Amino acid sequence: MTERAPIDFEPGAHRVGELRRAGISRNRLEASDIRRIGRGIVLHPESELDPATYVDRCLALGQALRDEDFLSRRSAALIWGIPCPLPPGQRIDVASFSPRRAPRRVDVLGHRVKAGVLEWALVSGLRVPSPADVWCQLAAVLSPWDLVAAGDFLISGKRIRGGGGARDDPLVLPDQLSAAVARHTRSAGSVVRRRVLPLLRSPVDSPQESKLRLMIVRAGFPEPTVNCAVPVIGRVLHADLGYPRLKIAIEYEGAQHFVDPERVRHDAERRERMYEAGWRVLRVMAKDMHQPAEFLRRLASAIRDAS
DSSP states (O other): OOOOOOOOSOSSEEEHHHHHHTTOOHHHHTSTTOEEOSTTEEEOTTOOOOTTSHHHHHHHHHHHSOTTEEEOHHHHHHHHTOOOOOOGGGOEEEEEETTSOOOOOTTEEEEEEOTTOOOEEEETTEEEEOHHHHHHHHTTTSOHHHHHHHHHHHHHOOBOTTSTTOBOOOSSOHHHHHHHHHHTTTSTTHHHHHHHGGGOOSSOOOHHHHHHHHHHHHTTOOOOEEEEEEEETTEEEEEEEEEGGGTEEEEEOOTHHHHOHHHHHHHHHHHHHHHHTTOEEEEEOHHHHHSTHHHHHHHHHHHHHHO
């Protein structure tokens, strides 16, 4: 077997034109160890990025963008780990500064932004807008509920597994988010941002918890407390949502609560401790988010009984 010629570039994504100008042959770039990332961009054979995954595809494209373009909106959000829906067709959000033309590629959703507004940070080796600025950009492309879920994530920090309720530092402090909104007063989504900002809460552990809280309020119930403290014998547990005065706890249970036997056992013990402490526990599952009538009936009944 003929040994393939080495490619003396960093093991990331590169534009084909750049490699060809460096003397790398067309045949070498068509070899089976060269993976393509959209039109005119390839991955170095030693790159660990997987073009089958959306985030890695964003990282790869981001490495090969021209200096005047950058990842933005949903693509930048998902690189930061901010929960949000994928763009239509899993295309990649890329921005450039006005008055330059927005990027045009079949795999890209291009848009323009005003210069001098964004603050910058490095994530996974790429220069991208700060998390607060990304959230402001998302207001132009997300529903208000998805925007609330993204904002809750930013100001909550992740729960440390086995940390007794401790959390990592949040990506963004509330004051930083407010300052970013003030910088973006003239950009797309300004009305939505101002309306949504007061709805953010922390600490919240999942987008579904955020949407469940909004669903409850929209149905006319008082807003429940997030991360609701539930004193039990010997310790304090925390329900996803709750009404402390009424001793009502609300727990969202996604698919992960049912596939891991240890998680199932842990959840059952938590509920039993809450019951023993005199709390009523309402369990909410994915189907209740799409067909909420039965859950809302149970919630109304629980509030009526406890009042």
